[in-house]
Amino acid sequence: MHRTDEEIVAEVLTGRTQQYAEIVSRYQKPVYNLMFRYTRHELDAADLTQDVFFKAFNRLSSYRPERSLFSWLYKLAINVANDWSRARTRIQTKIPSSETLHTPHTAHRNPAIRLEDRDQEELLEQAMESIPAETREILLLRYRHEQPIKEVAAIFGIGESAVKMRIKRGLEQLQKIMQEINTHEQGFFR
Amino acid sequence: MNKDSFDSEKIEMLLRRHPEHDVPPGLQQRIIASLPLGNRPEGIAFKLKSWWDRLMLPAPMPMKAGAVVAMIAAAFWLGTEVESRQKTGETALQVESTGMETAAGNSWTDNRIGMDSLEDQAGAYAIDFSSDETLSRQKSNNLDDLSDIFLSSEAVPIEDRQNFQAAGIPRIDSTLFLLNLAHNLADSGNYHGALHQYEKVLRLNPQDQTALYNRATSYHHLNDQEGERLAFLSYLDQFRSGRWAYQAVDHLQRLGVFDYQTCMIGGRKVVVNQAILLGSSPPARQRELERLVPSLRRPLSGELHLVVFYQNDLQKSRTIATELKQQIHSILGEDRALPIKTSWFDEAAPVQTGTGEKRELKTGLFLFTQPSTQQRSTI
Numbered sequence: 001m002h003r004t005d006e007e008i009v010a011e012v013l014t015g016r017t018q019q020y021a022e023i024v025s026r027y028q029k030p031v032y033n034l035m036f037r038y039t040r041h042e043l044d045a046a047d048l049t050q051d052v053f054f055k056a057f058n059r060l061s062s063y064r065p066e067r068s069l070f071s072w073l074y075k076l077a078i079n080v081a082n083d084w085s086r087a088r089t090r091i092q093t094k095i096p097s098s099e100t101l102h103t104p105h106t107a108h109r110n111p112a113i114r115l116e117d118r119d120q121e122e123l124l125e126q127a128m129e130s131i132p133a134e135t136r137e138i139l140l141l142r143y144r145h146e147q148p149i150k151e152v153a154a155i156f157g158i159g160e161s162a163v164k165m166r167i168k169r170g171l172e173q174l175q176k177i178m179q180e181i182n183t184h185e186q187g188f189f190r
Numbered sequence: 191m192n193k194d195s196f197d198s199e200k201i202e203m204l205l206r207r208h209p210e211h212d213v214p215p216g217l218q219q220r221i222i223a224s225l226p227l228g229n230r231p232e233g234i235a236f237k238l239k240s241w242w243d244r245l246m247l248p249a250p251m252p253m254k255a256g257a258v259v260a261m262i263a264a265a266f267w268l269g270t271e272v273e274s275r276q277k278t279g280e281t282a283l284q285v286e287s288t289g290m291e292t293a294a295g296n297s298w299t300d301n302r303i304g305m306d307s308l309e310d311q312a313g314a315y316a317i318d319f320s321s322d323e324t325l326s327r328q329k330s331n332n333l334d335d336l337s338d339i340f341l342s343s344e345a346v347p348i349e350d351r352q353n354f355q356a357a358g359i360p361r362i363d364s365t366l367f368l369l370n371l372a373h374n375l376a377d378s379g380n381y382h383g384a385l386h387q388y389e390k391v392l393r394l395n396p397q398d399q400t401a402l403y404n405r406a407t408s409y410h411h412l413n414d415q416e417g418e419r420l421a422f423l424s425y426l427d428q429f430r431s432g433r434w435a436y437q438a439v440d441h442l443q444r445l446g447v448f449d450y451q452t453c454m455i456g457g458r459k460v461v462v463n464q465a466i467l468l469g470s471s472p473p474a475r476q477r478e479l480e481r482l483v484p485s486l487r488r489p490l491s492g493e494l495h496l497v498v499f500y501q502n503d504l505q506k507s508r509t510i511a512t513e514l515k516q517q518i519h520s521i522l523g524e525d526r527a528l529p530i531k532t533s534w535f536d537e538a539a540p541v542q543t544g545t546g547e548k549r550e551l552k553t554g555l556f557l558f559t560q561p562s563t564q565q566r567s568t569i
Contacts, residue, residue, distance in 0.1 A: 017225070017226075020222075020225065021218070021222050024218050024221050024222060025218060028213050028217060028218055028221065029210060029212070029213055030210070032211065032213045032214075032217065033210045033211055036211055040399075040432060041399060042214060046213075046214050046217055046220070049213070049217065049221070050217070050220060050221050050224055053221045053225070054221070054224055054225065057225050087366060087370065088366060088369060088370070088400070120200075120204060121204060121207075121208075121209065122457060122458050122459075124201070124204045124205070124208070126433070129433060139205055140205065140208060142205075143202055143205035143206045143208070144205055144206060144208045144210075146206075171198045171201055171202070172198075174201050175197070175198065175201060178201075
């Protein structure tokens with residue numbers, strides 16, 4: 001029999017804490033993937049996922065069934081990810097060494113190999129790395145996880161109109177970046 | 191490809207089917223093991239916490255507001271009582287008598303108090319004034335000194351370290367702490383100091399991706415080309431995918447090092463060590479080819495092209511191409527019959543650096559696949 005998230009939470013809060021394993025089973029994958037997008041590292045992502053579920057367990061009494069457990073958990077996960085990002089400010093973003101250098105490439109070109117043929121998912125993945133993390137997560141929550149605008153707004157603590165605007169701008173940014181990658185690398189064989 | 195190829199609808203569609211990684215094996219068990227689970231009655235502490243959590247929920251009510259005000263007043267009274275008893279009955283740390291606590295909250299002052307306390311072997315007090323956040327705000331060479339003092343185990347008693355961890359602050363000898371320190375030093379232009387810290391991180395974790403990459407970047411800023419070369423080679427020895435790997439290849443090629451090459455296999459960028467693939471060590475070549483297996487096991491349309499250049503030696507280039515082909519087939523096994531088309535030339539491989547300089551490599555190798563039919567149709 002399928003039990004709702006709210007029913008499981010209620011059971012955990014009444015002392016049947018082992019039921020929490022079901023919550024972990026249901027949501028570990030989206031949380032882990034969220035952490036992986038922030039950390040780009042399997043071990044770090046696993047550590048942060050564990051941290052999220054640990055915190056969620058300790059704060060479960062503050063969960064209100066009026067919201068979905070997924071969005072409550074996701075909000076907690078976003079906060080953990082942001083804390084991690086702040087603590088681990090990467091020097092790569094601070095030192096513009098690569099940006100100031102010209103990118104060499106092999107002169108050998110094969111006209112049959114054109115960037116247009118690259119896997120589009122790969123292209124999207126690259127473009128996603130270039131937009132702000134919050135915009136990226138808003139887009140994925142909306143489209144990948146099919147969350148209502150209202151839930152996305154609650155997760156990020158912003159208004160619904162702001163979410164819609166972010167989505168619109170995010171899609172435009174992705175479109176522009178994907179186009180730029182195409183134009184820049186078109187025809188190169190690297 | 192024209193711009194319409196990436197209209198909003200297509201991007202939305204791609205986002206909907208955005209692939210997700212599987213969680214590492216055993217993650218759920220690990221999470222569960224970390225939790226205080228068990229069918230047991232709620233303790234008083236748990237009930238109090240639950241009550242407090244619910245009280246703090248954003249639903250303003252007169253009773254709740256009254257309770258909160260009463261609790262704050264009680265806490266304030268208790269605090270003043272405790273303070274007055276401490277002042278009369280206990281010998282406070284020397285720092286208190288200096289009046290420095292009045293300046294607490296200022297990052298420089300906090301840092302100084304922390305350092306002085308450490309030197310006085312007052313570990314617990316030092317920790318209060320030397321939080322990670324404080325260290326992050328402070329961007330002077332004092333950080334380096336403080337780190338060294340912190341990291342000498344005699345200065346901070348074990349109990350204080352445990353308290354430090356219990357407070358949720360990262361361990362001071364953790365890679366996170368050292369990385370923050372290194373980032374701050376690099377940020378202030380002290381690349382020698384940053385390098386020193388990155389090396390410390392790598393002694394703790396030789397595979398730390400950030401430290402490996404940033405060590406190379408620091409060498410670059412110090413204009414130490416040999417250090418930069420070795421550091422980027424170390425990075426690529428560990429990491430072959432992602433943006434930083436591609437940039438590491440670019441850095442090396444700018445330095446005139448063409449050991450690594452990026453190839454397109456199945457629409458994805460793959461970094462290969464062509465120096466090893468063209469080298470004379472079969473075991474090394476085998477290990478290098480095994481790194482390509484995930485890319486080659488993916489469904490590829492058409493054949494894999496393998497092109498070998500060996501200046502003035504057609505026979506050798508042909509031999510290497512044939513051997514590589516056989517090794518790839520051997521590694522993939524019979525269940526993955528990948529057609530491989532080999533080509534060989536007795537010419538040098540032409541390359542061009544970022545400065546526009548044209549060069550010729552005596553040996554070279556290219557691996558690539560043809561675009562799929564579906565991909566062609568989108569052109």
